[in-house]
Amino acid sequence: MRVSLSYVTPSPDSPWSTYLSQVDRVIPYLGPLARWAETLKRPKRALIVDVPIEMDDGSVRHFEGYRVQHNLSRGPGKGGVRYHPDVTLEEVMALAAWMTIKNAAVNLPYGGAKGGIRVDPKLLSQKELEKLTRRYTSEIGIIIGPQQDIPAPDVNTNAQVMAWMMDTYSMNIGATATGVVTGKPIHLGGSLGRVKATGRGVFVTGREAARRIGLNLDGARIAVQGFGNVGSAAAELFVGAGAKLVAVQDHTGTIYNPEGMDMAALMRTAREEGGVSHFVGAERIDNEAFWDVDCDILIPAALEGQITAARANRIKARLVLEGANGPTLPGADDVLTDRGVLVVPDVICNAGGVTVSYFEWVQDFSSFFWSEDEINLRLDKIMVDALKKIWDTSERHKISLRTATFAVACERILMARQERGLYP
């Protein structure tokens, strides 16, 4: 087996292959900086770790974990940690690379990183989950740190997981290091507003895009795939702005109500029943029918590769807001563009989470904490300004918002790369 940082011959339609094709599309807009573009096509560093834990029944199981630092030109690595049975190194490479682009798109002083463990956390007890998290943190401890690489929550990880990571790292170095992870509980140096920040960023960029295409949010019909941290918070804000939530899909199934769903009741069902499919205020429909639902705004907020070219041809929405990372395959991007469907890409649309993570990191360093209103105001301004710059770039070059976001971000990343120079 050959292992090298440019080794992964991307499987077609894999997240890494999607990312590489997005980079290829931006190269013509990079001018002289294009000579550095190869930097973006390989991660700087990729760590694979074995995570053995003793299960509650006394057996020992080994899980595979990863931490990939894709690019550190603009600052320490930053990006979440995912626990999922399908996590692979190739997927984590793509997620880390999208963090590089996203952090630069909103001008945060970070590079891009991401981590993951191939595990189904739903099958673990709380004790097993804690052991897994602590062992993983110790194993990746050699490359993370408040000035090196700062993990945060992603799919199936949350504030409790971050608390265990912070505690383990702190014990290992012999000092409390709140700045080593973000997305922590509030009384452990977490920030107000972080839990809902990603959904809030989806809402703010969505609101701005909707205004520009003359789509009124009052009465707009929303369909959301994934009702976790991102999907539920985004849906709540859109409903608060007068939109109707007409379809929701999670792992347990798909529900539909053309009149709109009661948000509070749906949140209660999702929390108490472990999914949306038992919700009595909507009819259950086939999972594949989700893509045919009559709606104005579609929010994929689950996993990668969900919008294939075939599904893109069926989507009725005028606006797609990518809450998830990498939900749209390159072929589907072209179909949506041809059909006049506007896509606000992940690398700007879901950047609200990492933006408030940045606020958390800054607050931890200064040991001075801001009010939720201050955080939301600063977040909204960063998202509105970033979207405006991207929108203008898109209009100037007549390119998609995705390629425009890559153009803005890659210029910042590659300029930093060039200015730092290559010699040791």
Ligand SMILES: NC(=O)C1=CN([C@@H]2O[C@H](COP(=O)(O)OP(=O)(O)OC[C@H]3O[C@@H](n4cnc5c(N)ncnc54)[C@H](OP(=O)(O)O)[C@@H]3O)[C@@H](O)[C@H]2O)C=CC1
């Ligand atoms: N958390 C954050 O701050 C950020 C997250 N993101 C991205 O947003 C997306 C969602 O993350 P997050 O909300 O944090 O994760 P969560 O774990 O909180 O929620 C994920 C949701 O997706 C659902 N889901 C998973 N697989 C499928 C599937 N095949 N079909 C339909 N629904 C599915 C889950 O359903 P079930 O619960 O039934 O399994 C759950 O509702 C990811 O792409 C993540 O990378 C991006 C930026 C920041």
Ligand SMILES: O=C(O)CCC(=O)C(=O)O
């Ligand atoms: O909050 C963070 O640092 C990263 C969040 C994340 O993983 C993402 O934006 O995909």
